[in-house]
Each structure stands twice: as C-alpha cells, then as structure tokens.
Amino acid sequence: MNKPDKMPELEVLFELADLFKVFGDSTRLRIMYTLFEDEHSVGEIAESLGMEQSTISHQLRVLRTNKLVKIRREGKQIYYSLDDDHVKKIIEMGLDHVLE
Amino acid sequence: MNKPDKMPELEVLFELADLFKVFGDSTRLRIMYTLFEDEHSVGEIAESLGMEQSTISHQLRVLRTNKLVKIRREGKQIYYSLDDDHVKKIIEMGLDHVLE
DNA sequence: TGAACATATGAATAACTGTTCATTTGTTAA
C-alpha cells in the first residue's frame, strides 16, 4: 500500500547524489562518528583520529556546507557538532546493509 | 536511552564509505529509481534515461557488485531489479535531508 | 551455421576529490 516512488527532478537528484558523496568518504564518516557522542574542536578531532589539522578542517567544511554539522565558537577553539537527525539514521541504515 | 554509537572498525568504515559512494552518483540514483517500480532490462533503462547502453551497463555492474541489484535472464535480455530493502530507505532518508 | 540483437568489457580521457604543505586569518592574554 506504498505510494509510488516517483523519480524526483534531475536537480533534486543531483543534490541527493551530492549528499551521499559526503557520506562516501571514510574520513568524514569517522568525523561524524566522533561527533555522535559530543561536540569537539577541530584539534580534538584531528588528534583523536591521528590526522592533520588541515585535513580535518577541510572535511569539516564539506560537512558544514552540506548542513551536517554546525559550529559553536568558544575562545580560540571552534566546536563542531552534528546538525541533523538524519545523519545517524543514514549511517545506521548503511551499516545495516554492509553488515549483511 | 540510546546505546552509545561506537565507531566501527576502520575496515567496516571503508566498506560503509564505499556503499555511500555508490549512492553518490545521479546516474546510479536514476537507475535505482527506475527499478523502484519494477524490473527492467538494460536497454529499457538506457532508453528511458536517454543514456548510452554502455554507460548503464557499467553502472549496473557497480550496483550489482555492491549487492544493490540482482539479475534475471530471459532470452537475450537481462532484467535487473532491486536486491535490498535498504535501498529505498537509504534514498528516502537522504531525500528527507535534501528537501529540508 | 550465420545473422541479428542484447549486454558486457576494455581502453582512453576528462573531470573530480582527498591530502599535504605553506600560509593566512582570527582569537586570547600578557
């Protein structure tokens, strides 16, 4: 008794593809997982993942552009946190598939 | 009262990223949408999307490798259909985000 | 068998992407 799933406009499909591209990188996935529990500064994330500050900063910008994380400034640091309820759901749905 | 979302092994994260990469292309999204309703042959998909047969075939292979579509042979044609319940759910979850 | 058709494959190319390095911007506290 499902509604037919009509194909969205090409424009929307491009946006959708762009969104999934964001999830299609292990570094960004790791960052998102890191933020599942709590907000973290750029430096904290970089250290906890053992990666360059610059790399993390670049990827956080991608996440922010796609409205998946938001920031809170506190002194010199900038704290990032998840900005969307769908993030967890999308990742968990993907995980379901990967884990059979 | 959620369980803590522990970060999966790196190995699993790579697989997860690879899965999302598959969703991160508008041609593959269009193919999957086409298969939402019903199975279709390669030629049908190519024609309905107005793309090269070769392009569709290449992308169907990607979808198949990732266990997202399955095939059924009938004479000269090969009919593709969705092979996973998660496909719709993942796409719809992404659409929710894209459409605000 | 051979012709006609459907699909798959391989090589080539152009475009895109993640990381690094070097530098800049922005903030705090002396």
Add this chain to the structure above:
DNA sequence: TTAACAAATGAACAGTTATTCATATGTTCA
C-alpha cells in the same frame, strides 16, 4: 602592541571515477 595558539584557506599533486567508443561475448531464431 605582540606572542602564542587554533582554525581556515589555497595551490599542488596523486589517485579515482563516469562516460564514450569500439569491440567482444552470449543468446535466439531462421
């Protein structure tokens, strides 16, 4: 102000990817 620190940015590079063209494989039917 300045020094010290945190984060952002830009250019460059290596690696990846989607598409096309040409061709091969596989199937049916006469």
